[in-house]
Amino acid sequence: MSTPATTPVSGPAARGVTPVDLHSARSVLGAHASRIQRTGRTLPFSDERHLQASQWLVDEAWLLDAQAYEEWLELLTDDIHYLMPVRVTTALGAGYDTSPGMAHFDEDKYSLSRRVARFLTEHAWTEDPPSRLRHHLSNVRTFATDDPDHLVVDSATLLFRNRGDVREGSFVSAGREDLLRRTDEGWKLARRTIMVDDAVMRMQNLAIFL
Amino acid sequence: MSDQSAVLNDVRRGMIPAHIYNDQELFELEKERVFGRAWVFVAHESEIPNAGDYVVRRVLEDSFIIARDEKGVVRAHFNMCLHRGMQVCRAEMGNASHFRCPYHGWSYRNDGRIVGLPFHQEAYGGEAGFKRKGQRLLPAPNLASYNGLIFISMDPDAQPLEEFLGDFRFYLDYYTRQSPSGIELRGPQRWRIKANWKIGAENFAGDMYHTPQTHTSVVEIGLFREPKAEKRKDGCTYWAGSGGGTTYKLPPGSLDERFRYVGYPQEMVDRMKQMLSEDQLKVVGDDGFMISAASIYPNLSLVHNWPKVADTDQVLPFISIRQWQPISADETEVLSWFAVDAEAPEEFKALSYKAYLMCFGSTGMFEQDDVENWVSLTNTAAGSMARRLLLNSRMGLLEDGTEVVPALGPDQFHGPGVAHTGYAEYNQRELLTRWADHIEQPVKAASTLEVGGAEQVSVSQAGAARPAVPEPADQDRADQARADRLGAQA
Ligand code: FES
Ligand SMILES: [Fe+2]
Numbered sequence: 001m002s003t004p005a006t007t008p009v010s011g012p013a014a015r016g017v018t019p020v021d022l023h024s025a026r027s028v029l030g031a032h033a034s035r036i037q038r039t040g041r042t043l044p045f046s047d048e049r050h051l052q053a054s055q056w057l058v059d060e061a062w063l064l065d066a067q068a069y070e071e072w073l074e075l076l077t078d079d080i081h082y083l084m085p086v087r088v089t090t091a092l093g094a095g096y097d098t099s100p101g102m103a104h105f106d107e108d109k110y111s112l113s114r115r116v117a118r119f120l121t122e123h124a125w126t127e128d129p130p131s132r133l134r135h136h137l138s139n140v141r142t143f144a145t146d147d148p149d150h151l152v153v154d155s156a157t158l159l160f161r162n163r164g165d166v167r168e169g170s171f172v173s174a175g176r177e178d179l180l181r182r183t184d185e186g187w188k189l190a191r192r193t194i195m196v197d198d199a200v201m202r203m204q205n206l207a208i209f210l
Numbered sequence: 211m212s213d214q215s216a217v218l219n220d221v222r223r224g225m226i227p228a229h230i231y232n233d234q235e236l237f238e239l240e241k242e243r244v245f246g247r248a249w250v251f252v253a254h255e256s257e258i259p260n261a262g263d264y265v266v267r268r269v270l271e272d273s274f275i276i277a278r279d280e281k282g283v284v285r286a287h288f289n290m291c292l293h294r295g296m297q298v299c300r301a302e303m304g305n306a307s308h309f310r311c312p313y314h315g316w317s318y319r320n321d322g323r324i325v326g327l328p329f330h331q332e333a334y335g336g337e338a339g340f341k342r343k344g345q346r347l348l349p350a351p352n353l354a355s356y357n358g359l360i361f362i363s364m365d366p367d368a369q370p371l372e373e374f375l376g377d378f379r380f381y382l383d384y385y386t387r388q389s390p391s392g393i394e395l396r397g398p399q400r401w402r403i404k405a406n407w408k409i410g411a412e413n414f415a416g417d418m419y420h421t422p423q424t425h426t427s428v429v430e431i432g433l434f435r436e437p438k439a440e441k442r443k444d445g446c447t448y449w450a451g452s453g454g455g456t457t458y459k460l461p462p463g464s465l466d467e468r469f470r471y472v473g474y475p476q477e478m479v480d481r482m483k484q485m486l487s488e489d490q491l492k493v494v495g496d497d498g499f500m501i502s503a504a505s506i507y508p509n510l511s512l513v514h515n516w517p518k519v520a521d522t523d524q525v526l527p528f529i530s531i532r533q534w535q536p537i538s539a540d541e542t543e544v545l546s547w548f549a550v551d552a553e554a555p556e557e558f559k560a561l562s563y564k565a566y567l568m569c570f571g572s573t574g575m576f577e578q579d580d581v582e583n584w585v586s587l588t589n590t591a592a593g594s595m596a597r598r599l600l601l602n603s604r605m606g607l608l609e610d611g612t613e614v615v616p617a618l619g620p621d622q623f624h625g626p627g628v629a630h631t632g633y634a635e636y637n638q639r640e641l642l643t644r645w646a647d648h649i650e651q652p653v654k655a656a657s658t659l660e661v662g663g664a665e666q667v668s669v670s671q672a673g674a675a676r677p678a679v680p681e682p683a684d685q686d687r688a689d690q691a692r693a694d695r696l697g698a699q700a
Contacts, residue, residue: 084573086400090301090304091304102397115568125424205581
C-alpha cells in the first residue's frame with residue numbers, strides 16, 4: 001500500500017517532550033502494560049485498518065456518552081493500562097510537561113471495574129441525576145505496529161459535560177493515543193494515554209471516562 | 211463594609227448563617243483577615259529536593275516562587291519583577307539557577323538577589339540612580355516549615371509556625387514522620403470546584419457523620435470496609451492547637467497488629483515505633499484509634515485511609531495532603547498531593563499511590579461524591595433565603611451546652627487536645643470559631659518596599675526558611691557576569 005508523500009511523519013508531539021507512547025511505560029502503575037509502539041507513517045484514510053479503528057472509536061464514544069459502562073468495560077483487554085497524566089506548565093526545553101509520578105488516572109482492569117461497579121450502585125450521588133455527556137471525536141489517525149494484530153490510533157476528544165440547570169457546562173479537551181488489539185471478539189483497547197490540555201481541570205471531578 | 215458581628219456571634223454559638231458559604235462581602239474579609247495573617251501551606255521540601263529546584267504556588271492571588279537556592283536554603287519570592295512588575299517565572303515547576311524577566315531582561319539568582327540589570331550604568335547612572343546591590347525579589351513576609359511542610363504567612367509578625375500548629379503537631383507526625391526521611395509528595399492534581407473553600411476544610415476536620423451516607427457506594431463495591439455507620443461512630447474526633455481530625459476505632463490487637471491491620475508492612479511499623487513518641491504509639495496500641503481525615507486552620511487538609519487495591523482482602527494505606535485554595539466566594543481550586551514515607555518499599559509506594567488514585571483526588575471515588583454535595587450547597591447558599599436560615603452546627607451538644615458523649619479521659623485517649631467518640635461537630639465549630647475571631651479583627655497595614663531606593667529588606671524578612679548565611683557583597687558582580695554568560699532563564 002503506497003503512502004502519499006504529503007502524509008505527516010509520525011513522531012513525538014513536540015520537541016523535548018516525552019512521546020505519548022512512552023508515558024505508559026514511565027508511569028507508576030504501567031509495568032504490566034503492552035509496550036507495542038507505532039511504526040511508519042499514518043495509514044491512508046482509505047485503509048481498511050483505519051476504517052475499522054475509526055469506527056471502533058466512534059462506537060466507543062457513543063457508549064461513553066450513554067454511560068453504558070458495563071458494555072464499555074467489555075471493550076477493554078484484561079491487561080489494559082488506562083493513563084491520564086497530570087499536565088504541568090514547564091519552561092520550553094525543560095524536557096517534560098507532565099507531573100513526575102502523578103496522574104489523574106493510572107488504571108488497570110481491576111480499578112476500572114471498581115469505578116464502573118460504583119456507577120452501577122444506587123449511591124453514586126455525583127452521577128445521580130446523571131450528567132449530560134457528549135464526547136466529540138476528531139483528528140483520528142491510525143498507525144500499523146510490528147504486530148499485525150495491534151494498531152496505534154491517535155485521536156482528539158472534546159468532552160462536554162453538563163449537570164443540573166444552574167451551572168454552566170464544562171469541557172475537557174484531550175489528545176489520546178490508543179493501542180487496539182485484534183481478538184476473537186473484535187478490536188479491544190489494550191492501552192490508552194490521555195494527554196489532557198488543562199493543567200488545572202475545570203471540572204468538579206472526573207467521574208467520567210475519556 | 212457592613213457590621214458582621216451578628217453573623218460572627220451566631221457562628222460562635224454553632225448556629226451558622228447559611229450565606230457564609232457564598233457571600234461576596236465575607237469573602238473580601240476572608241482575603242484580608244484570614245489569608246492576610248494565617249499560616250498557609252505552599253509546598254513540601256521533597257518537591258524541591260535539589261539546589262535550583264522550584265515550584266510556583268499561590269496564596270490567593272499572590273504568586274510565589276518556592277525555590278531551593280544554591281546553598282540549599284528554601285526561599286519564597288514574590289513572583290513579580292522589581293522593574294515593571296512582570297511575572298518573573300511563568301512555569302509552575304523546574305530547576306533554574308537564575309530567573310530572567312522576559313520583559314526587559316532583569317535577572318535574579320534563585321536566592322532572589324538581582325544579578326542582571328541591562329544598561330544599569332547608561333539607563334540609571336549606575337548605583338547612584340538605582341541601588342541594585344542588595345535588591346532581591348520581594349520575599350514572602352514570613353516563611354517556616356514543619357516536617358518539611360512549607361508555610362507562608364502574609365503577616366511578618368505572625369506567631370511562630372510551631373506555636374501556631376501547637377499540639378496538632380502530635381497528629382501531623384503520623385502523616386509526615388513515619389521514618390527519619392519523612393514523606394515525599396507527588397503531584398498535585400489541581401482542579402476547580404464551584405464550592406466555597408470552608409466546606410472542604412470543615413468536612414475533613416470532623417465530619418464522620420457524612421461518611422456512611424455520602425460514601426455508601428465505595429463500601430458496596432467492596433473497596434473499603436470501614437465507612438459503615440456503626441464503625442464510623444466508634445471512632446473519635448479530636449481537636450488540638452490549630453487543627454483537628456477524625457479517627458477510626460481499630461479491632462482488638464497489639465500495636466503491631468493494628469498498624470498491620472491498616473496495611474503497613476512490618477518494616478514500616480518498626481520505623482514508626484522508632485519515630486513516634488510513647489503517647490503517639492499509645493493512641494494506636496492502647497486506645498485503638500487510627501488517624502483518618504484532618505484539617506489545619508484555615509485551608510489545609512490531610513487524609514489517611516486504607517482501601518483494597520486489588521481483588522484480594524489486602525488493604526493498603528495512603529496519605530494525601532490537600533489545599534482548598536480560594537478563588538472566589540463560590541469557587542475553590544483543589545490541590546491534592548499523594549504523600550508517602552520516603553523509606554517505604556517501592557512496591558508499597560506504588561500500591562499506596564494506587565489506593566490514593568482510587569479513593570481521593572480528581573478521580574477518587576470518595577472525592578467524587580463529596581464535591582457534588584459541596585457544589586450544590588454553595589449554589590444554594592447564594593440567595594436571600596439562605597440569609598434567613600441558621601444551620602445547626604451544634605451536633606454533640608445539648609441545648610444547655612452539655613456534651614452528648616463526654617470527652618475521652620486521659621486513660622482512654624493519650625493524645626493532646628480534646629477528643630470525643632461518636633458523631634459531633636466539635637471540630638467544625640473549632641474551625642469556624644477561629645475564622646470568626648480572624649474576621650472580626652482588621653489586619654495592620656503592610657509595610658512597603660521602595661525598589662532601588664534607600665530602604666532595604668531587613669534581615670528578619672529575608673524570606674529564608676532557615677537563617678540565611680551571610681553573603682559576600684562582592685559576589686554580586688561575579689554573579690552578574692555569570693548570569694549574562696549563561697543567558698539563563700526560567
Ligand atoms: S518588568 Fe521585568 S525587566 Fe522590566
Ligand atoms: Fe467525604
